[in-house]
Amino acid sequence: MKIVYTFRALDSMPERNPLYKEEPWHSRGVRFLPINNYLIFYTVDHSADMVSIARIMYGGRDIRHQLNETTGW
Numbered sequence: 140m141k142i143v144y145t146f147r148a149l150d151s152m153p154e155r156n157p158l159y160k161e162e163p164w165h166s167r168g169v170r171f172l173p174i175n176n177y178l179i180f181y182t183v184d185h186s187a188d189m190v191s192i193a194r195i196m197y198g199g200r201d202i203r204h205q206l207n208e209t210t211g212w
Contacts, residue, residue, distance in 0.1 A: 141174060141175065142174055142177070142179075142195075145172065145174050145179065146179075146192070149172075149181065149190045150190075153170070153181070153183045153190045154170070154183060156170045156171060156172045157170065157171065158170055159171050159180065159206075161203065164180075164206060167182070168182050168183065169181070169182055169193070169206075170182065170183065173198065176197060176198050176199070177195055177196065177197055177198060178194075178195070178196055178197075178198050178202070179192060179194075179195050180192075180193050180194040180195075180196075180206065180209070181193055193209055194206065194209050
């Protein structure tokens with residue numbers, strides 16, 4: 140249930156969470172939000188007034204590898 144609350148909290152001030160530091164995701168505007176042992180990766184589209192969740196993953200995984208396999212940034 141906490142993860143659903145976290146998604147809804149992105150409605151207001153979605154840019155309060157940091158950009159992911161590594162490239163190419165940083166320059167693509169990918170942000171991340173830790174919740175418990177998981178990381179939520181998302182982008183903000185101001186022109187459509189929309190937040191797009193791209194990936195939710197366990198924080199202990201190889202993040203770089205997992206993000207490389209993610210499409211639709």
